Amino acid sequence: DTGVSQDPRHKITKRGQNVTFRCDPISEHNRLYWYRQTLGQGPEFLTYFQNEAQLEKSRLLSDRFSAERPKGSFSTLEIQRTEQGDSAMYLCASSLSTGVQPQHFGDGTRLSIL
């Protein structure tokens, strides 16, 4: 399977702990996106990278959130000092950057904060 891969699929942690998620995009895609999705809602944009450069961040991305894509391939999303409101599905997507392109999503990491 050469689609977008996310790890872990599920994460349960106590409030106040730090968590890190990983995304491996489709190999030839140089754009990578992070979204958050809560139950019954559509995905909400968090941030995106073109190669290793983080080009845009949503207001939803508080200072407890940080994303990296050090070599322009896989990306990590870290949440520090997790809060109850961080419970959600975190989705990663990737796309080509030539013109407008559809984004292809992974199956997400479901985060539950106890």
Next chain:
Amino acid sequence: GESVGLHLPTLSVQEGDNSIINCAYSNSASDYFIWYKQESGKGPQFIIDIRSNMDKRQGQRVTVLLNKTVKHLSLQIAATQPGDSAVYFCAEMDNYGQNFVFGPGTRLSVLP
């Protein structure tokens, strides 16, 4: 601001019937739209896209219609099957042409 919404949160159809899922958008400057299908526990799956210079595009069993005059998008699924049961999202390319704004979704239930 820009927003994407759906007229109906749930839609139930008989197996074999055609389904129509509607979407309204507010950003008249958007020029690229996508329909995604999301099954339980999975990420959104690309179904079909359309540029604003078109008003209709067809795929396998699916058709997307775009009416720019009233800022309306629809997804038609022909001969709906049980495997079509899912939540469907329309997504609109944002002003900067970099990421998508998603609506809340419509749940499609296919009745036997």
